[in-house]
Amino acid sequence: MSGQSQPADITFIGSGIACTATLIQLFRKLLNTEQAGNTRPEITVIEKNREFWKGIPYGSRSSVNALTITCVNDFIYEAERPAFFRWFKENQNDWETYYREHGGITAERWLKNNLPLIAKNDWETVYIPRFIFGWYIHNTIAKLHRQIEEKQLAKIxxxxxxxxxxxxxxxxxYEVKLEHPDKSISYIISRKLVIATGSAVVKPVDEVNAAQVxxxxxxxxxSVPLNIEKVKDALTQTDWVENRNVLIIGSNASSIELLYLLEGLPQVNGLINNLVLxxxxxxxxxxxxxxxLDEHPTPSLKALQNKGSYNLKTLVDAAAADLQPAIKNGANVAYIATVIGNTLKLMEALGDDAKKEFFGIHGMRLSNMFRRSGPEYKAGSQQLADVRKVSFIKGKFIQMQTRNEGVVLRYEEVSSGTEKTYPLTFKAVINCSGSDNLDRSASPLIYNLVHKKLAAMNLSGKGFEVNEHFxxxxxxxxxxxxxxxxMNKLIHFWHLENASRLxxxxxxxANELLKD
Structure with missing residues (x-):
C-alpha cells in the first residue's frame, strides 16, 4: 500500500502539454497570491516516460523535423503569444544552431524558406519545428517550478x-496503482486526480510474424527516429529490391508527417521500392x-434555414454538402469556419440532446472531411509521389498474411465492397490508423477506469464524459x-489535439484544482 503519511492534494497522471499548460497556470496563480503556510498544496506528477513536461509531440519521441500542423499564430493561444514570441526571438541562436546540427537537409531547407518570414514576423505562414515549442514549454514550467519551491508555495x-x-x-x-520501470508496484493517494495521459493509445491492427516483417x-x-531506423534496417536486409516495400495503414496527420520525414532522408527513401498507404x-x-474568396456561400444550410424545419441528420448532411466547395482547391480555413459557424447557429434550435450528439459523433465526421496540413508536409509527400514512390489504396484494412518474403495485404475495396489482395510483398508495416474506443483501450489505466465505472465514455467513444468543471x-x-x-457550458469540442485549445x-x- 501507499507509504505516504498524507495524501497528495493534486495528482496528475501524464506530464505532456495538457498537464504542463495546467500547471503553468496553477503556478502563476500561486505566485500571484503568494499564500504559503497552511495553504501549501502537495502536487504529484506521474509520467511513464523519463522525459517530463513535453509529451510525445514536443519531445524526444518525435522527430526534430516534425512541424506544427497549423501556422504559429493558430498554434499558440492568443494570450500566450507575446511570451512565446519574445522567448522565440531571444533564444533563436540556440534553437537555430541545434536544428542545423540535428535536422539534416530537411532543416536546411526549412531554415532557408522560413528565416526570412520569421525576420518579418510573418507568423501566418510559418509552421515551426515542434521541438522549439517543447523547449519553450519546458523552460516556462522549469522557471515557475523553481520560483514555487523557493517561495515554498507548493511541494512538487x-x-x-x-x-x-x-x-x-x-x-x-483516489488510490493510484503504479508500475515502476523495474516492474515493482507502489501506490499513492490523492484528494484530486487529473487524467492527462494524452491521446488514446493506438489500436493494434493485426497479429504479425516478427520474423517475416x-x-x-x-x-x-x-521514438520516431528509432522506428525509421528499424525500417531502414529491414529494407537493407532485404536482398530483392522488388520486396523492399513499406505499408502504412491510415492516412492521417501522422501519415503525412512520416512521408515528410522520409522524403528528407535519402538514405532511407532511396531503399524503398514502393510505399503504399x-x-x-x-x-x-x-x-x-x-x-x-470574396464570399463563402452555404446554399444547403441556407435552404434549411429558409425552410425552418430540419433535424440533426439533415443539418449534418447540409453542412457536409457546403463543405465540398470549401475543400475543392485545398482546405480554405476561412470558408470552412463559415460553414461550421453557420451549422452551429442552426443547431441552437435543436436542443441540448442534438448538440451533445453533434459534438460526440458528427463533429468528427465533418472534421475528417477537411483534414489539413501545412505546405511543407504537402510538398514532402508530393516529392515522393512525383518519383512514383507512393501509392494510395481507398480501402479498409482486413489483415496481413504471412509469406516467406514478408507479408501481403488483404483489404476491402471501398468502391465495390469486394475483398482483394494487394500485389506486393511488404517488409515493413507502420500502423497510423488511430486509437481504439476507451472501453477497448490498450492502456491499463483507461481500460480500468471505464470497466470499473469510475468514469464513463462520452458518445465519441474516444473521450470521457465530463461536466463544466472537468x-x-x-x-x-x-x-x-x-x-x-x-458539450457543456465550458467544454464544447469534438477533438482536442490542439495545443491552443488546451x-x-x-x-x-487550474481554478478548479485550487478550490477547497
Missing amino acids: NLIHAEAIDARVTGNKH TYINDIYEP ISPSGALPYHISTET EAAPNLYIMGPLLGGN MYLAPYL
Missing part, C-alpha cells in the same frame, strides 16, 4: 512510473489553401485529448 513530487489502476478509498480519495504499431514508441479515404490531408466523477478530472466529444482551457482547470 515527480514520479517516473506508469499508472495502471485507480480506485476510490473509503474517505473518497518489421511491424511498428505506434510510430512514436519508443491504405485508408477508407485513400488520400492524405488537404494542403491549406491561401486563396482569398469532472468525470467527484474530484476526478480529465484534461487533454480525452476531453474530446464533450492552453485556453488550462486556467479554468
